[in-house]
Amino acid sequence: MRRNSFFLIALALTLSAGPALAHYPVNLKASHNTVSKSPILLDGTISFAVYADFSKAKDQRSVRFALKEGDELNVEYLIVDAAPTNKLKSSQLPGVTITTPSGKKIVMKINERSPFYEPYGKKNYFFLSRISQSAEAGIYSITATAKRKSSAVLAIGRTETRGEYLEVGSSARTCPITLKNEDLISEGRANQLISMSEVEAEVCAAANSWIYRIGKKDGEEFMLTKDYRTNRVTVSIESGFITKVSVG
Known part of the structure; x- marks a missing residue:
């Protein structure tokens, strides 16, 4: 869980x-x-x-x-x-x-x-x-x-x-185990945020020292910088829950 x-x-x-x-x-x-x-x-x-x-x-x-x-x-x-x-x-x-x-x-x-x-x-x-x-x-x-x-x-x-x-683990809907000096977030680890609540995802990202930002929320898209950051996740939110995550 x-x-x-x-x-x-x-x-x-x-x-x-x-x-x-x-x-x-x-x-x-x-x-x-x-x-x-x-x-x-x-x-x-x-x-x-x-x-x-x-x-x-x-x-x-x-x-x-x-x-x-x-x-x-x-x-x-x-x-x-x-x-x-x-x-x-x-x-x-x-x-x-x-x-x-x-x-x-x-x-x-x-x-x-x-x-x-x-x-x-x-x-x-x-x-x-x-x-x-x-x-x-x-x-x-x-x-x-x-x-x-x-x-x-x-x-x-x-x-x-x-x-x-939050439980910690490697399965879906658990927060990934914290890694030391994680310069590149894998797609699999990032996707563990999917289906989490907005608060859960933000706290989980902070626990892993990931840069966290919201790209889209309830249909509204936000202006974002175009730089690519391998230690950053950009999330989409619908009705308070994460529906999509991208790294960069």
Whole structure:
């Protein structure tokens, strides 16, 4: 599937500064062990709860999310109050690092272990670290690295509304796996945008560092430059969905 929608509240996080917030679940798999293969949350201001389980030291899980200029970056690092993770010292818990669109690294330092009870799942959690600051426009990534068998929860965003994310893969209607230094976009990779929504296609292109532009929308054609760019996609849109993609 190219996207997932969530309609049931999975996690209510009680913040010290405000009321409970509903978060929609994303379960990271073993295949999400690199940023290039990680799912992409279309809007990082929407409340998501990202779950990661680790079976051994050095296991990694990653997730990406899009933010716009003027948005707030809100990320919280938590653990479930359950063995074995709740028995670990702070130095033994997974390390969590946020990478901004400009490449800056933000390490989520564990500076608390504040308990709270989540009534929907009837579970106890601990807050370990929280970050809230003005965001850069673009694609953020978070990577969690285990030091031993454990688990982690990453709460991203605060807006309580329907959330969607892009699956990553090589099949139709999934976002292509990110390649390093992709100077020439193949037709096959570009065509994976077909049938995506306008937002999905734009976020997917940004995640792959493709230049993205709209050539035609609902029958209206736009004036475009005649230069040929091998790292650019030009899309046609009908009723909010991509119907055609060309490279150049």
